[in-house]
Amino acid sequence: MSIQNEAETIITQQYLKMGIQKEVYDFGHSIEAGLKERFEQIDKMAEYNQLKVIHAMQKNKVSAECFNQSSGYGYNDLGRDTLEKVYADVFCAEDALVRPQITCGTHALALALMSNLRPGDELLSPVGKPYDTLEEVIGIRPSKGSLAEYGISYRQVDLLEDGSFDFENIKKAINDKTKLVTIQRSKGYQTRPTLSVDRIGELIAFVKKIKPDVICMVDNCYGEFVEEKEPIEVGADMIVGSLIKNPGGGLAPIGGYIAGKRECVENAAYRLTSPGLGKEVGASLGVIQSFYQGLFQAPVVTAGALKGAIFAANIYEKLGFNVVPNGKESRHDIIQAVTLNSPEALCAFCEGIQTAAPVDSYVTPEPWDMPGYDAQVIMAAGAFVQGSSIELSADGPLKPPYAVYFQGGLTWYHAKLGILWSLQKLYERNLVDKSRMC
Ligand SMILES: *Cc1c(COP(=O)(O)O)cnc(C)c1O
Numbered sequence: 001m002s003i004q005n006e007a008e009t010i011i012t013q014q015y016l017k018m019g020i021q022k023e024v025y026d027f028g029h030s031i032e033a034g035l036k037e038r039f040e041q042i043d044k045m046a047e048y049n050q051l052k053v054i055h056a057m058q059k060n061k062v063s064a065e066c067f068n069q070s071s072g073y074g075y076n077d078l079g080r081d082t083l084e085k086v087y088a089d090v091f092c093a094e095d096a097l098v099r100p101q102i103t104c105g106t107h108a109l110a111l112a113l114m115s116n117l118r119p120g121d122e123l124l125s126p127v128g129k130p131y132d133t134l135e136e137v138i139g140i141r142p143s144k145g146s147l148a149e150y151g152i153s154y155r156q157v158d159l160l161e162d163g164s165f166d167f168e169n170i171k172k173a174i175n176d177k178t179k180l181v182t183i184q185r186s187k188g189y190q191t192r193p194t195l196s197v198d199r200i201g202e203l204i205a206f207v208k209k210i211k212p213d214v215i216c217m218v219d220n221c222y223g224e225f226v227e228e229k230e231p232i233e234v235g236a237d238m239i240v241g242s243l244i245k246n247p248g249g250g251l252a253p254i255g256g257y258i259a260g261k262r263e264c265v266e267n268a269a270y271r272l273t274s275p276g277l278g279k280e281v282g283a284s285l286g287v288i289q290s291f292y293q294g295l296f297q298a299p300v301v302t303a304g305a306l307k308g309a310i311f312a313a314n315i316y317e318k319l320g321f322n323v324v325p326n327g328k329e330s331r332h333d334i335i336q337a338v339t340l341n342s343p344e345a346l347c348a349f350c351e352g353i354q355t356a357a358p359v360d361s362y363v364t365p366e367p368w369d370m371p372g373y374d375a376q377v378i379m380a381a382g383a384f385v386q387g388s389s390i391e392l393s394a395d396g397p398l399k400p401p402y403a404v405y406f407q408g409g410l411t412w413y414h415a416k417l418g419i420l421w422s423l424q425k426l427y428e429r430n431l432v433d434k435s436r437m438c
Helices: 003-018 022-033 037-061 079-092 105-116 134-139 167-173 195-212 264-273 290-317 342-354 412-428
Strands: 096-098 123-126 153-156 177-185 215-219 238-242 256-260 322-324 336-339 377-381 395-396 403-407
Touching: 003 022, 022 290, 022 412, 037 290, 079 096, 079 167, 079 177, 079 215, 079 290, 079 336, 096 264, 105 134, 105 238, 105 264, 123 395, 167 195, 177 195, 195 215, 195 403, 256 403, 290 336, 290 377, 290 403, 290 412, 336 377, 342 377, 342 403, 342 412
Parallel strands: 123 153, 123 177, 177 215, 215 238
Antiparallel strands: 096 256, 238 256, 322 336, 336 403, 377 395, 395 403
16 A cells, blocks of 8 residues: 555544544545645645745844733833734735734724724725624714714715626715725625725725825735735725734734724824823733734634635535535635525534534534524634634524535644534435435
């Protein structure tokens, strides 16, 4: 037996030992074999982005001293200040704010908006409804402390039926008050396509032609390191994201970032801490090493998550389910939606993801009433960092069409195991058309 075959055999045996049936494994194996070229392209992109990150760390002379803890005010925190320079370089920005005091992605976005808008200004979303949690930030759903309460108005132009920009109405929506345009890169949990960096560039160029001094902000959540380019390279003034998604590489235990024009970042820093203090204060409390190490890992982690999403799309597409994005199309974020058509299949899928987790694998996820949702929601996650969505996780509302959204996977191998387990659960409950598996 050749060495390769021998390795294949012991891997297969290990899957069987862990509970995956031969039919399920073989089907997955055949799908994976067809993705070789696609995976090679992803590896190339990860290689490029890995070099980009290392280059930024070298250029800014990251040293062991950068990992020292700071406490109290955190004046002259070398690690924090250097990390912000590294982020700025990776994202081609003038400056960046990268802090554990930014609690999540929504907080980072709220901070960027509230610090760069003033009473009387108007915010425009030319790509339709923003992420759910931003509705209360903006005041689309009334909330304490929203932008609306501070006299900042909001306009929205939806994408056209085919997913393209409604240039005519965007032009009409831009007026004297328009100060900031927010562009969400990822589709989040909507059905529109995710925007490529090039398409974001087109939109920014259009907006700037009409109003050159408008601030173009990109919600970069889930998009980092999925492409070679990031939105600032195509004209964005500011990008915003969460460290418990892609750029934290699974290691950052908390945090968010804002990168972009010096003035935009300075406004955000003055709002995060205090006018006059800005970036000068903010102790890093011992998490800074994980921010560095997470960023270092992020290109490879993101590539693993991307492979998982593509693998799942191809598996479930072959089995006759509707998948978004489909098995072939290019990817601009790490989220995969699979329409499972029944509550039983949705629950089985999530149980499979949970079973494959390194943490809490023995628990069974159950549908639950969640604030803000009009149906019960089932969620599967067994993560090292609570709520981390760069780690393998899946969720979906228990209502037609019973779509599951899943994302993440710190390694491709774990993502693969999770998807095989999801299929195993569907398979053993006769919820898939087994004739499609040959
Ligand atoms: C996750 C996400 C957010 C919000 O981030 P949280 O960390 O969940 O607050 C905002 N926008 C998009 C597109 C996201 O994916």
